[in-house]
Amino acid sequence: MLCPPDTIGGVDVRGSATGSSELDALNPGHVAPYLHAIVLSGGSAFGLEAACGVRNYLETKGIGFDTGAARVPIVPSAILYDLGIGSAAIRPGREMGLQAARNASDAAVAEGNIGAGTGATVGKIFGMKQAMKGGIGSCSLTLGNGVLVAALVVVNALGDVIDPATGKIIAGARTTPEGREFADSTAVMRHGTAGGFTKHGNTTLAVIATNARLTKVETGKVAALAGIGVTRTISPVNTMSDGDITFALSTGQLPATVDAVGVAAAEALAQAVLRAVRAAKTAAGIPGLHS
Numbered sequence: 001m002l003c004p005p006d007t008i009g010g011v012d013v014r015g016s017a018t019g020s021s022e023l024d025a026l027n028p029g030h031v032a033p034y035l036h037a038i039v040l041s042g043g044s045a046f047g048l049e050a051a052c053g054v055r056n057y058l059e060t061k062g063i064g065f066d067t068g069a070a071r072v073p074i075v076p077s078a079i080l081y082d083l084g085i086g087s088a089a090i091r092p093g094r095e096m097g098l099q100a101a102r103n104a105s106d107a108a109v110a111e112g113n114i115g116a117g118t119g120a121t122v123g124k125i126f127g128m129k130q131a132m133k134g135g136i137g138s139c140s141l142t143l144g145n146g147v148l149v150a151a152l153v154v155v156n157a158l159g160d161v162i163d164p165a166t167g168k169i170i171a172g173a174r175t176t177p178e179g180r181e182f183a184d185s186t187a188v189m190r191h192g193t194a195g196g197f198t199k200h201g202n203t204t205l206a207v208i209a210t211n212a213r214l215t216k217v218e219t220g221k222v223a224a225l226a227g228i229g230v231t232r233t234i235s236p237v238n239t240m241s242d243g244d245i246t247f248a249l250s251t252g253q254l255p256a257t258v259d260a261v262g263v264a265a266a267e268a269l270a271q272a273v274l275r276a277v278r279a280a281k282t283a284a285g286i287p288g289l290h291s
Helices: 044-060 094-103 185-191 216-233 258-278
Strands: 008-013 039-041 077-079 135-142 148-156 160-163 168-171 203-212 245-254
Touching: 008 216, 039 044, 039 094, 044 077, 044 094, 077 203, 135 258, 148 216, 148 258, 160 216, 160 258, 168 258, 203 216, 203 258, 216 245, 216 258
Parallel strands: 039 077, 203 245
Antiparallel strands: 008 245, 135 148, 148 203, 160 168
């Protein structure tokens, strides 16, 4: 995500198995007032190298924090663990990040098995053999006064994905490797019957963007409020095995309250989570809803 000039960023970290870089730049006390891009990547910690390619791209465009000697692009990034899908030796690197920056556009966001969502999976409490495919999803809402709130999410969760409208699981851990009956990961965890519990490799990464003008403190609060959308749609969530991070971006000048933007952000993010799994295709023998 390449940011327009004077974009203010915030972040909310809920997971305990995170992989990230430059999150401190989003702290209200940090010297850099703006950020210039956000990178979400697969490949575990190796995937953090993709941000280097984006940073190099922005430098060639003269974009970055002016240090006096050079302009240094501020590019926070976060990764998810997907090395168990396909070849663990193939990871996003500097060149892939550079190409992604070159390809960036304002066209509709591709969803499902693409980008950081390529190796994303959900429902891994019994391990990969009974998991389902996750991916990328997006959604945007309007507050009715010209203020837009958009969400992008990569769903690679330990838990199941639940449709809040019905309360039913739509993607998650299955009772058998061959079946499509859901085990209910929350119930399994509560009753201590998760014999093949996956202790790593789970993360939901999200970005909220709004054209409302917010301060750094307010943008961080929007990121926290947006996370409510994740708790509505994923269970269990924010566990010791998840690296969940939500970013928020303020890119415009329109007036809006933090609470209004936060409520819309939570709803947009909830819908984006549902879209992510509904657009996910079967891959590496792991079934997706969009087969």
